[in-house]
Amino acid sequence: MSAQAFDLVIFGGGGDLSCRKLIPAMYRAFKEGMFTPESRLIVTLRTKEEVGSIKDHILNKLIEFLKADEYDVSSAQQFMTLVKPVVVDIAEANDSWLDLEALLDSDVTRARVFYLAIPPTIFGLCCEQLDHFKLNHENSRVVVEKPLGYDAASANELHSKMALYFDESQTFRIDHYLGKEPVQNLMALRFGNTMFEHLWDAKTIDHVQISISEEVGVEGRANFYDAAGAARDMLQNHLLQLLCLVAMESPNTLNADDIRSEKVKVLKALRPIIDEDVDLHTVRGQYVAGQVNGSMVRGYLEELDDNSTTETFVAVRAFIDNWRWSQVPFYLRTGKRLAKRCAEIVIQYKDVSHNVFPNSSQKPRANRLVIRLQPEEKIQLHVMTKQLDCLDMTLKPVTLDLNLADTYDAVYSDAYKRLILDAAHNNASLFVHREEATAAWTWVDPIIEHWRSSGTPSLYRSGSWGPDASDRLLTADGRRWFNVG
């Protein structure tokens, strides 16, 4: 990727997302020479008072959120010279927008990235103002992140409002999971290795598990979270994006349109789960107090200090009705306050068709490919071998274990750095197209809708692997979750 100069404007520049994720990501890019000194980082603020203190605030946040060996005083000082604070009143078409214009490079060939780190309720208005003041030239892009709507209808309304001022090709919707290196590695694994691509379908695969488990609770976001729940927060986006990358056909090229159109095909092939099928194929849970990592933590309702039926856990049995995946269950699961933080994809192969080792006490076990995305980046393949030092043909299961950290020297991959630079370089392949977002909502909406009118979430103890009903979802099929650790 070449290091061309660009202007990045972060609306909501003093906020949590900006100071915790976006600005540290740009500092990393700066240290790696990808955010050159000719570039600008404009942070918009709400008040003049904030302008006085923002640079110190940012410096403190860099120290807090960067790893010790990433931060150094001299680079930080140079980086801070590129940071330009400005007060912009998003609600009003006043002169503050001209102050912003004055900080932007007037060269229309230079990329302008407007990152809206502001509430989605004002995305449309912010785009309208940018248009009104003619700040969105042909090399401008707008970057937004969830929550992008609450359901298909509200998402559509939001996208339509933004589309009045920015074309789809200028609109970059972030799913930060797509910016994670190991998630991209999934494509390398699938499409860069003949052996996997030929063993990747209903003929050879028994089922797929995709789990994102978190140890954290709702932190300081209880109000936001309570209106969303795990299905909107994690299933509609991150889990379905991972499912797409596992299930999609090989794109003709790695360009954005080719990748997105394959993902949309998968989303459209997802078998709808509606009405009573929701009770059959989904489980929702809510955590109560328990021990996570040796510490006692409060239950969801205590954290919220209110009553609520919002789910903090969801598990789904999904089917993709197409030629490749016919009748192969995809078990998806995510939850807060679970036993371990882990994001993992498990491809469980079928049993061998005939057992030629009848005398072995150990029967051949079906192969299993495990792709761990975090906390470590690992690829494991469970295979059968012959037990050494044994005269007869006794089998033994072993694991081929590839820890990618051993292969690459410590690199601090940073999803936001990658995604912002991609937006600056007009590479949309790791962003979510409107059609994908709509298809994902269309599948998730009936599930949430059914929950609203039926029962309450099953409770689970913090520090467990979710409600018992989640285990039953798989045992009913003669399977079990592969829990890490």
Ligand code: BG6
């Ligand atoms: C966010 C969700 O999108 O992803 C959070 O809103 C969740 O609730 C987070 O904690 C998990 O991301 P990561 O990168 O920590 O796995």
